Amino acid sequence: MSSIEERVKKIVAEQLGVKEEEVKNEASFVEDLGADSLDTVELVMALEEEFETEIPDEEAEKITTVQLAIDYVNANLG
Amino acid sequence: MSIKDKVALVTGASRGIGAAIADKLGAEGAIVIGTATSEGGAAKISERFAEKGIQGVGKVLNVTDADSVAALLKDIQGEFGAPAILVNNAGITKDNLLMRMSDDEWFDVINTNLSAIYRLSKACLRGMMKARWGRIINISSVVGSMGNAGQSNYAATKAGVGGFARALAKEVGSRGITVNTVAPGFIDTDMTKELSDEQKELMQSQIALGRLGQPEEIAGVVAFLASDAASYVTGDTLHVNGGMYMS
Numbered sequence: 001m002s003s004i005e006e007r008v009k010k011i012v013a014e015q016l017g018v019k020e021e022e023v024k025n026e027a028s029f030v031e032d033l034g035a036d037s038l039d040t041v042e043l044v045m046a047l048e049e050e051f052e053t054e055i056p057d058e059e060a061e062k063i064t065t066v067q068l069a070i071d072y073v074n075a076n077l078g
Numbered sequence: 079m080s081i082k083d084k085v086a087l088v089t090g091a092s093r094g095i096g097a098a099i100a101d102k103l104g105a106e107g108a109i110v111i112g113t114a115t116s117e118g119g120a121a122k123i124s125e126r127f128a129e130k131g132i133q134g135v136g137k138v139l140n141v142t143d144a145d146s147v148a149a150l151l152k153d154i155q156g157e158f159g160a161p162a163i164l165v166n167n168a169g170i171t172k173d174n175l176l177m178r179m180s181d182d183e184w185f186d187v188i189n190t191n192l193s194a195i196y197r198l199s200k201a202c203l204r205g206m207m208k209a210r211w212g213r214i215i216n217i218s219s220v221v222g223s224m225g226n227a228g229q230s231n232y233a234a235t236k237a238g239v240g241g242f243a244r245a246l247a248k249e250v251g252s253r254g255i256t257v258n259t260v261a262p263g264f265i266d267t268d269m270t271k272e273l274s275d276e277q278k279e280l281m282q283s284q285i286a287l288g289r290l291g292q293p294e295e296i297a298g299v300v301a302f303l304a305s306d307a308a309s310y311v312t313g314d315t316l317h318v319n320g321g322m323y324m325s
Binding site: 038041042045 | 204207208249250252253
């Protein structure tokens with residue numbers, strides 16, 4: 001099983017259609033990775049499925065960078 | 079890609095226009111989940127589907143209750159998979175002159191006819207976005223465009239669904255999901271049987287085709303919008319009213 005960080009980055013790369021090496025921890029989905037608002041919604045959906053959890057809307061809105069996604073998963077799972 | 083074996087959710091499918099839509103989509107090969115407000119109504123839908131050789135079932139749904147919507151979606155997802163086609167048809171009237179209208183008459187109609195579309199569309203979008211294919215079809219009314227004395231609540235909701243569809247069409251178009259509205263005119267159903275004879279005569283005299291529409295004539299247009307023939311139609315309102323109102 002790969003680490004949470006690797007799993008999050010893989011999903012981000014798949015969902016946003018970018019190369020995995022572009023998915024830096026500090027990268028913002030919208031500003032750096034070219035996501036539109038609907039992409040970010042889909043990204044959260046994909047994270048929910050990967051980690052078998054439900055991310056409340058008010059939390060989902062705060063997940064704007066790769067690191068914040070990793071932090072959320074680390075804090076709420078495992 | 080036809081609608082064969084696609085999962086279609088039709089609210090208010092026990093009678094009238096909703097029943098005709100459910101049966102038509104079923105006849106085209108879709109797996110239809112038709113909803114009714116009571117267990118008895120749902121059972122009758124299941125029986126009707128079985129008689130007609132339609133895949134699918136009747137289910138109970140209170141469109142005004144978010145928990146009921148969530149439970150139904152979970153149920154459908156487990157049994158058939160996520161709906162690819164959503165037909166928001168369930169609707170009520172509580173007519174009164176605005177000066178006499180109660181809060182209940184206003185809010186019940188808003189909640190059933192308009193807020194339900196918000197609840198159901200939101201619940202179904204996830205599966206459609208993942209599939210990169212979806213059809214949301216809202217049933218409006220000519221009254222939403224023409225107005226009708228005594229129906230300010232109903233007309234407000236029916237005009238509202240058109241605006242909702244146009245906005246949502248822009249939100250999710252990039253994911254292969256279309257959102258359209260069908261606005262029936264004067265259709266021969268239980269709902270229009272409640273109108274007075276004078277109202278009926280007056281309305282009928284305004285219809286270019288000189289007759290009421292049949293529920294099947296709405297269902298055919300809904301089936302078109304659900305099909306691939308309509309893949310480039312989105313955010314639109316199709317008026318199906320025999321020439322009673324032309325925009």
